[in-house]
Each structure stands twice: as structure tokens, then as C-alpha cells.
Amino acid sequence: MTTIAGSQAFIGFIYLVASGLFILALKWMNAPPTARRGILAGEIGMVLAIGGTILDLAARGKLDNFAVDYVWIFAALGIGAAIGVPLGLVQMTAVPQRTALSHAFGAFCVTLVGTAEYYLGVNGSGITPFKMSVLCCEVILGGLTVTGSLMAAGKLQEVLPQRPITYKGQNFVNLSLLAIAVIIAVYLVMHPGTPHLYPIMVGIALVFGVMLVIPIGGADMPTVISLLNSYAGLSAAAMGFVLNNKLLIIAGALDGSSGFILSVIMSKAMNRSFTNVLFGAFGQVAASTATAQEALPVKSASPEEAAGILAAASRVVVVPGYGMAVAQAQHKVRELYDQLTKKGVDVRFAIHPVAGRMPGHMNVLLAEADVPYDRLMEMDDINGDFPQTDVSLIIGANDVTNPAAKTDQSSPIYGMPVLDVEKSHTVMVIKRSMNPGFAGIDNPLYYMDQTLMLFGDAKAFVSNIVKELSGGHG
Amino acid sequence: MGTALIDGLFVFMLAGFIGFEVIKRISPLLHTPLMSITNALDAIAVVGAIVLVGESKSTLAHILGILAVIAATSNIVGGFLITDRMLRMFKSSRPTKS
Numbered sequence: 193m194t195t196i197a198g199s200q201a202f203i204g205f206i207y208l209v210a211s212g213l214f215i216l217a218l219k220w221m222n223a224p225p226t227a228r229r230g231i232l233a234g235e236i237g238m239v240l241a242i243g244g245t246i247l248d249l250a251a252r253g254k255l256d257n258f259a260v261d262y263v264w265i266f267a268a269l270g271i272g273a274a275i276g277v278p279l280g281l282v283q284m285t286a287v288p289q290r291t292a293l294s295h296a297f298g299a300f301c302v303t304l305v306g307t308a309e310y311y312l313g314v315n316g317s318g319i320t321p322f323k324m325s326v327l328c329c330e331v332i333l334g335g336l337t338v339t340g341s342l343m344a345a346g347k348l349q350e351v352l353p354q355r356p357i358t359y360k361g362q363n364f365v366n367l368s369l370l371a372i373a374v375i376i377a378v379y380l381v382m383h384p385g386t387p388h389l390y391p392i393m394v395g396i397a398l399v400f401g402v403m404l405v406i407p408i409g410g411a412d413m414p415t416v417i418s419l420l421n422s423y424a425g426l427s428a429a430a431m432g433f434v435l436n437n438k439l440l441i442i443a444g445a446l447d448g449s450s451g452f453i454l455s456v457i458m459s460k461a462m463n464r465s466f467t468n469v470l471f472g473a474f475g476q477v478a479a480s481t482a483t484a485q486e487a488l489p490v491k492s493a494s495p496e497e498a499a500g501i502l503a504a505a506s507r508v509v510v511v512p513g514y515g516m517a518v519a520q521a522q523h524k525v526r527e528l529y530d531q532l533t534k535k536g537v538d539v540r541f542a543i544h545p546v547a548g549r550m551p552g553h554m555n556v557l558l559a560e561a562d563v564p565y566d567r568l569m570e571m572d573d574i575n576g577d578f579p580q581t582d583v584s585l586i587i588g589a590n591d592v593t594n595p596a597a598k599t600d601q602s603s604p605i606y607g608m609p610v611l612d613v614e615k616s617h618t619v620m621v622i623k624r625s626m627n628p629g630f631a632g633i634d635n636p637l638y639y640m641d642q643t644l645m646l647f648g649d650a651k652a653f654v655s656n657i658v659k660e661l662s663g664g665h666g
Numbered sequence: 667m668g669t670a671l672i673d674g675l676f677v678f679m680l681a682g683f684i685g686f687e688v689i690k691r692i693s694p695l696l697h698t699p700l701m702s703i704t705n706a707l708d709a710i711a712v713v714g715a716i717v718l719v720g721e722s723k724s725t726l727a728h729i730l731g732i733l734a735v736i737a738a739t740s741n742i743v744g745g746f747l748i749t750d751r752m753l754r755m756f757k758s759s760r761p762t763k764s
Contacts, residue, residue, distance in 0.1 A: 214707050215684060221700055222692045224756040231750050234707055238742055245713040249720040260720045261728070268719060268732045272739025279740060280747025287698060287748065294705045294745060297737040304734040305714045308727040315724070322671055421701055428711050433674045435714050441674055442681040447708040449685030454697060545694060552697030556752050564759030570694050 199251045206244030207439035213237030214443055218450070224565055241439060242269075284560045285517050288549040289348035292417055295424045296341035302427045303334035303394070309434055310390055319384040326433040328377035328393070333427035335397030336404065341420045343405035344413060348549060354410035362407055369400045410549075411591075415458040417550050419466070422451025454551045461545035461571075463597075463608040490626070493644040495656035498620055501644075502532060503661060505582035505618075508539045509574065511611055512554055513547050515588020519650035522561040525587060528654055529563060531661040540567050542574045542584075542611050544592035571611055581616035587650050588622070594635045605633060619643040622650050699752045706745025712738035 213233045220230030246265065253260040282290045306327050313319035319327070346352035376393040380386065408416050429444025431437075459466055493501075502508060510529070516522060532539045541563065547554040555568050578584065586593055596603040597610045613619050619642055626638070626645075637643060646653055692700050715738060718731030 210710075214710075215688065217703065217707065218685070218688045218692070218700075221696055221703060222688075224693075224695065224753065224758070227696060227699065227753045227756070228750065231703065231746060231753065234703060235746055238706070238710065238746075241710055241713055242716065245716050246720070249717060253720070258721065261722050262720070264722075264728070264732055265716055265719050265735065268715075268735035269739050272736040273743045275736065276740035276743025276745075277747065279744035280751070282748070284752070287702070287752075290744075290748065291698075291701055291705065294702075294741045297741050298705060298708050298711065301709065301711050301715055301734040301738040301741075304730040304737075305711065305718060308718050308724075308730040308734075312723055312727050418701070421704065425704070425708055428708050429678060431711055431714060433671070433678075435717075436670050436674065437714065438674070438677045440710060440714065441677050443707050443710045445678050445681035446685040446689075447704040449682050450689045450700060450704045453686065453689050454701065457694075457697075543694070550698060551701065552694055552699070555695045556698045556755070559752070559755040559757070562755075562757065565695055565756045566758050566760060568695060 199248055203244050203248040206240055210237040210241040211439050211442045218446060284556055288553060289345045291550060292341045292345035292348060295420045296338050298424045299334040299337035299427055302431050303331050303338060305431060306331040314385060314387050321381050323434055324381045324384045326430050328380060330427050330430035330434055331394055332373055332397045333423050335394050336401035337420050337423040337427060339398045339401030340405045343402055344416055348413060356409040357406045366403050369396055373397050414546050414550050415455050418451050418455035418458055422448050422455060425451055457545055458551060461609060488639045490638055490645050492647055495653060496660050498646055499657045499660035501618060502583055503535055505537055507581050508532060508537055508583045509542050509581050511542045511584060511586045511589050511593060511613060513589025514549060516650055517557050521651040521654050522557050524651050524654040526561040526563050527658045531658055540569050543568050544571050544611055575612050578612045578615040583618045583620060584613040584616040586621045590635055591633060593637055596636050614640060620646055622646045622653050699749045702745050703749045706742050709738040709741035
């Protein structure tokens with residue numbers, strides 16, 4: 193008896209230390225100088241928790257006389273690590289789909305454990321209503337996160353169509369599916385011994401995950417990834433309730449709140465509510481208002497002219513968008529930054545919260561190209577500086593610079609916070625052609641007096657500017 | 667079971683509040699590495715799966731447990747690895763104090 197209590201105190205203490213380390217890990221993530229310490233704290237916590245769990249198993253195995261299957265534990269850990277390494281080495285442009293995939297893996301683990309616990313309970317000592325209700329939360333949230341995240345990853349990797357797929361009565365179908373799953377869950381809580389209903393509930397959760405992400409377009413992916421992150425965390429917390437494991441509850445709550453905060457930030461940055469992202473199907477609205485106006489005069493400039501204007505400026509703000517990453521232009525943009533900085537020009541980068549395909553993605557892409565992070569400015573910090581800015585250079589961004597979001601109530605993006613680039617003395621936009629961008633919304637910025645269009649491929653155009661700056665002048 | 671539920675809810679609520687306060691302070695610069703590290707930490711669910719495999723109370727639990735350990739471990743290893751790779755890229759233009 194004392195040994196059982198001793199073992200429980202031991203593993204409880206290990207989990208307590210691990211919980212503390214996890215919280216410290218996130219605390220240290222708040223700024224780049226301490227962030228890598230955060231990883232170390234997280235890793236130590238993780239190793240302690242896994243090691244402690246295995247030691248605890250060994251102790252209980254001896255006490256209760258069961259053989260612990262070490263072979264499969266370590267084999268599975270090894271296989272998982274072997275899969276994890278390549279997933280940790282993907283390109284930075286592929287991080288959004290990698291993240292979506294890892295949400296799916298995390299939720300997959302949680303759903304499988306929940307399922308195993310259910311059948312162990314039903315075929316064994318039975319399941320209390322409390323355990324059954326949290327177990328249902330666990331597998332419903334887990335199940336929909338698995339398939340939803342796989343869909344999101346597929347859309348981001350462009351193996352699935354990125355355009356939203358919608359049909360009449362879609363919201364009704366989706367909500368009905370969710371309702372049926374919840375009704376089955378309630379029935380299972382009251383009658384846990386009806387195991388034929390369990391797979392139906394899990395199946396509906398899996399289908400619901402697919403249906404949930406089908407109507408969501410590529411531009412809304414940052415919100416969806418954050419939301420799925422939150423669901424993955426909450427399902428893990430529910431698993432903590434099922435297993436009465438406080439470390440899991442804490443880790444799940446941290447992950448859940450992190451995902452929730454990020455989705456709120458993303459929704460605000462697009463001026464949309466959660467429900468609007470999930471049930472709105474953005475692309476539909478946008479497509480109908482495109483092609484409204486055409487053939488307005490625009491001014492264009494050559495790389496030589498652009499280089500001259502940039503060299504004469506004293507303050508330049510670069511506004512990068514996902515188009516820059518698609519064109520793989522970030523390294524050339526860094527060279528441009530180096531050239532201009534050498535000439536004494538103050539160059540900063542204005543990062544809109546939804547630039548990129550997931551929260552903070554653009555910062556990572558620019559950091560990878562060796563742009564110092566203290567040159568990367570958030571929207572709220574730089575918007576007041578545009579009137580004192582000589583040149584705003586927009587590379588591969590469109591909607592986040594659209595002044596119609598502030599003035600045109602009929603615009604589908606009306607109310608979305610945007611970068612006030614039109615207040616700077618000169619605006620230069622690198623763009624392939626006048627075709628409306630990803631969301632299909634026309635941008636009045638392009639027809640303004642201070643705007644120069646630089647037509648061409650982002651990478652080629654920037655490298656021509658760099659050539660001009662390094663050769664022509666000295 | 668009743669006290670376990672209440673205990674769990676206490677822990678959940680407090681951890682939720684701590685999460686909000688801590689994560690609110692994280693610079694948007696680091697939101698992508700934040701998501702990858704919370705993903706790795708979330709894979710602590712592996713401990714539940716390890717117990718399933720170790721105890722192997724039924725064949726089903728054993729197999730599901732093995733798959734769950736594989737999925738979670740790939741998140742732990744991949745998540746920490748990519749977070750570290752990202753954070754190593756963040757450099758300041760100001761000389762760091764040494």
C-alpha cells in the first residue's frame with residue numbers, strides 16, 4: 193500500500209515539475225532573446241514526463257505483477273521520432289501545412305486513446321457518466337480536428353482545391369451532423385453499454401471535420417489553423433479529465449487558449465467573426481463584386497526609375513505579402529534592404545497580421561532571409577508612420593493595403609484593418625498584371641496619383657532594382 | 667469521482683487563465699513558433715498512450731496505443747525541431763550584449 197502511494201506521489205511530483213516547465217516554456221517564448229530557452233524548458237519537461245511515466249509503469253508492473261511491454265513502447269517512440277525528424281525539417285514556406293498536419297497527428301493520438309479507454313471501460317469495470325461525458329468531448333473534438341486539419345493541410349499543400357466549395361443548405365447539413373453526434377454522445381453518457389453507437393459517433397465527428405473545412409478558402413486559412421489548434425488543445429485537456437491526469441489538462445488548456453487567442457487575433461485582422469469564417473464562404477461574395485471597374489489609367493515605372501526613387505528616399509517601408517513568398521523573392525528583398533541600408537536609407541517592414549498563411553508566417557519567412565527582426569513592425573506600430581514615409585514598396589500584398597476597406601461600405605473587406613500605405617509620399621506596387629488578386633477584390637490604391645505600378649515577377653523585379661542600386665550609383 | 671471532476675476543473679480554469687495571460691504577451695513576431703511549440707507540448711498526450719501500450723490490457727488498446735504513441739512522438743520531435751530552427755533565424759540588427 194505504501195509503495196502504491198509512494199509511486200503515485202513520485203509520478204505526481206514529476207508531472208508537477210513538467211507542468212511548471214511547460215508554463216515557463218511559453219513565458220520565455222514572449223520575445224526572441226529568451227525564446228530558445230523556452231524550447232529547452234519544454235524539452236526537459238517532456239523528457240521528465242515520458243521518463244517518469246515509464247518508470248511509474250515499471251513500478252506498478254512489479255507491484256501488480258504484469259509484464260510491461262517495453263519493446264513496443266520504445267519501438268513506437270522510435271518510429272514516431274523517425275517520422276518527426278523530416279516533419280521538423282520542412283521548408284519555411286511549408287510550415288503552415290506542416291502545422292496543420294501536426295494538429296491532425298495530435299488529435300489522432302487523443303482520439304485513439306479515448307477510443308481505447310472507452311472499450312476498456314465497457315468491456316471491463318464500466319464507465320461512470322462523468323468519464324463518459326468527457327470521453328465524448330475528447331473523441332468528438334479529436335475526430336473533427338483530425339479530418340479538418342488534414343483537409344486544411346491538403347488545401348495549403350494545394351493537393352486539394354483552395355477555392356471554397358459551397359452548396360445550398362451547407363450550414364444546415366453541418367449543424368445537423370454536429371447535433372446528431374452530440375445527441376449520440378448524450379445517449380452514450382446515459383447508456384454507456386451501447387458500444388455499437390460509439391463508432392457511429394466517431395464517424396460523424398470525422399465527417400463533420402471534412403465538411404467544416406470544405407467551404408473555407410485559402411485566404412481564411414490562418415484563422416482555421418488557429419481554431420483547429422485550439423480544438424486539438426481542448427481535446428487533449430478532455431483526455432486529461434478522462435485519465436485524471438493534471439499535466440494533460442494543463443498542457444491542453446495552454447494549447448487551447450493559445451489557439452483561441454490566435455484565432456481571435458486573426459479574425460479581428462480580417463474584421464470577421466468566427467462564425468463568419470466558418471459559415472461565411474468568403475470567396476462567393478468577393479467573386480460577384482470583381483470586374484466592377486476596369487481600364488482606369490495607372491502609372492508604371494521601370495526598375496531603373498524605381499531604384500532612383502528608392503535611393504533618393506530617406507524612409508522606406510516594405511509591405512510584403514504572401515505573393516512575395518510564392519515568388520521566392522524574400523532573399524532578393526533582403527539584398528534590397530542591405531543596399532538601401534548601406535546608402536543610409538531607413539528601411540522597415542510592415543507586417544499585417546494575416547500576411548502569410550498562418551499567424552506570424554511572414555516574420556519567419558523574412559527572418560529566414562536574414563532580415564533583422566527589429567526591422568519587422570506590426571501594423572498598429574507602423575500605421576502612424578506612413579505620412580512621414582517617402583516610399584512604400586508593396587511586394588505581393590493586395591487586400592491588406594486596400595484603402596477601400598476604410599471608405600467603401602460596399603467592399604467585401606470593408607472594416608478590415610489595413611496598412612495606411614496611401615498616406616506615404618510615393619507608393620510602389622510590384623505586381624504581375626492588373627488582374628485582381630487572390631480574393632478577387634479591386635484595389636483603388638493602384639489608380640491613385642502617388643502610386644507607381646512595377647509590373648513583373650517580384651523576384652526578377654527586385655533583383656533588377658538591386659542590380660541598379662549596386663551598379664549605377666556607388 | 668466528484669472530487670476528481672472538481673479538482674480537474676480547478677486546474678483547467680487556472681491553466682486557462684495562465685495561458686491567456688502568458689500568451690497575450692507573446693510578440694506577434696513569434697506566433698508561428700508559438701504554434702509549433704504548443705503543438706509539441708500538447709503531444710504530452712503521449713503519456714496516456716504509453717500507459718496503454720505498457721499495460722496492454724487488450725489487443726485493441728495495445729494497437730491503438732502504439733499508433734497513438736507514434737503520432738504523438740512525431741509531433742514532439744518535429745515540433746521542437748522546427749521551433750528551434752525558426753527561432754535560430756531570428757536575429758537583431760543591434761549588437762547583442764554579451
